[in-house]
Amino acid sequence: MRFNNVSLPELIEIVPLDKPVRAEITVPGSKSITNRALILAALSEGETELRGALWSDDTQVMVEGLRALGFEARVESDPLEACNRTITIRGLGGAIPQGGTLDAPLDLFVGNAGTAARFLTALTCLGRGIYRIHGVTRMHERPQEALFDALRELGYCIDSVNDKLPATIHGSGPKPGATCCVSIAESSQFASALLLGARVGGWRINVVGENAEESPYVAMTSQLMDGFPKRGGEFQIEPDASSASYFWAAGCIAPGGSWNPPRRLSAGGQSVTGRRLPGKQRETDLEKDFAAHSRVEVVHWPESRWQIDGQFPKFIDLTRKGRLVSRNRHLGDSILTLIALAPLTSEVMRFVDLGRLRVQECERVVALRTELTKCGAKVLEEGDTLTIYPSQLHGAEIETYHDHRMAMCFATLGLRVPGIKIRKPACVKKTFPNFFQKLAAPPPHGLGAAVRNARTGERLGMDELFAE
Template identity: 35%
Template sequence: MTAAAPPLAARIPGSKSITNRALLLAAAATGTSRLRAPLTSDDTLAFRTALTDLGVPVETGPQDGQWRVTGIGGGPSGGATIRCADAGTAARFLPPFAATGRGRYLFDGSDQLRARPLRPLADALTRLGARVSAGGSGGLPLRVDADGLRGGELTVDGRHSSQFLSGLLMAAPLLRTPLTVTVRDLVSRPYVDMTIALMRRFGASVTEVDPGVIGIGTGGYTATDLAVEPDASTASYVFAAAAVTGRAVTVPGLGRDSLQGDLGFVEVLRTAGARVEVGPDATTVTGTGRLRGGFEVDMGGISDTFMTLAAIAPLADAPITIRGIAHARLKESDRIEAVAGNLAACGVAVETRQDRITVHPGGVRPTRIRCHRDHRIAMAFSVLGLRAPGLELDDPACVTKTFPGFHAELRRLFPAR
């Protein structure tokens, strides 16, 4: 009997979510922080550039793969015009940081980013004492006239995006007095847990007083050194590819102590029949040659990976329903309709409701995939393309938002037979 081939080690870049949060916390800290193996992509470079425009020195080391951030010990001063490009985290995290400082700050971005909502964040900042003016649709361009923020008590509606809450939480240690935040109907809770864990790494005092009630003390942040984990959302594509090709893939550096909730995607693949091993320092997924359907799963907490499952669902042996994802309609694209439209173009039967999608098994015909300038649509359907020849992306380069080397890495791990 021939021994099974050892799993291939995937080269997954650093987490965007961790990189941009750590950049902000390091910028607000006292001292110089080192970020090891940060993600270098369109979104993180836009975020890094925005910080330098806010007066935060960031030194990059091409030889050692580190970014050194010299914190300014609080909010910025002097005012600036900030281009967020397509980076939603920049538009949601940086205005609260700027509001803790002094000066007039104007935030703007691409047409795609202008279409994404910011009103809940603008309203929360106003209640904390900032003067904020949002664009006509309640989003960018956003002007913040900053003179510091007070603390106190704040209620936040978390139905649309956890990024609003994360931005407010990260600014809270820079407020004049402690802040208590009560959150209603929070989506993507794992991302808030990540934010809190990183705030604590940088020395902040954060306590969950009651479920959904978070208390944050003043006192700012202290510089620290941080190794950035591989991106769990990005890893979902190679894990799914292993599941549908019958191969084995390991992602080193992404283990059971990960800060990223999206690693939970491998448990969905386990439900779908893949073999999964989550170790202390790595995660391995092995395909079994069969993708099992016939289940329903709530992916609201890991919604950045729902498209990965939906794209491969036509290969399953029974329908798969994904629910709890209404907030995914407010991302780079209406991701539910983008996935459904592309699957329908492939000849796959799909049903959608406001917060869910059901994908039926069936043959996949060749077609041109509309990416909607959304990196996750492009990467998810690239995985389906490993088993369904003839799929062509209309915008393959949009993956540079989070993983510039995605297509080359997928070809390396899963060469055409």
């Protein structure tokens, strides 16, 4: 769903849904899988076609990085999803085509994309030349030391004044038999970066600092590598479970919604239970019941179990007494969706093991507490735990901190709470540029919500809701 676009306003207001909604929503491809697949395609032999690949800030940065390194990348539109692309990468069997010199390093800009920053750092070590990797200010604040230390242990030279970006990488090719240890205490992306390059680099990697919070992402990388074509071919990227969480949540909080999880859709409209979704009901009472309840389905829900956030439907029922959700054991980024909705429930909710959220796109623990408190929520922060109490919420201007997840979580809350206004909503372009179009499009392909320019009160058209 793409039009001749104008910029999103600096401040928008989400108007709560006022009637039940029945929708079947498609969401863009997984960012985590797309950026891993791009690296694997570059290291493969021949052309690899990635279908359903996410096309957003983070993946565009990765594609541009590969092009800067000399790889051929062809990008074609996807007729089924505006924020997806078919991306074809011509791999050279492990060779990195280009590199710079000491006087003129090859420059790679990674924005605020953690996967691009970490994965390209390891990839450029396999090249023959000098590379400078840098990003936006927030990316320069995010941790890199564990990755740099592991690469140095393998025998590579990494120059950085504080073991963060910007950094200069001295590529010196594969180092068969070299061994390193890498900690995933701060991020699994360090281990994933090394694993993605290990087949070509000949490295042996020992993952240390056991961190259950991050190990599912390491497992994703290993499983993806096992199933990826090594000599060209096709690879399908599955939808992003974190992005899908907002629409599962919307179905719960819309009029006539329920905290019981909705069915998932796979290809052809078949639910995973094997029963067809409700269609035309012959009995009048069933028709009335059907119309009175909201149900938002996510089409092609991920079935591979690669994404930890694929478990989100198991945790959406926030009415269970004594509910505790862990960022270590249960969910990844979709835990933010649950945190944002927790004040709407009748039970006290505890979210634990949130330390990883502090070093992502923003300091998310503080950001969530601050913005929920603005809305009238009672939130207690103790260490890396947030305890959230049932609260009467009201509208507020939400600061997004340039964080796509903050914008989307609170926009979802705005489907229920009047007066939620989102500052700088275009930050969703990092992973989900047409998110607000999905909110506003009429059912069944959207939720039919009104999104207004908060300064003028005017309802925004579809052409104004794409984030660029």
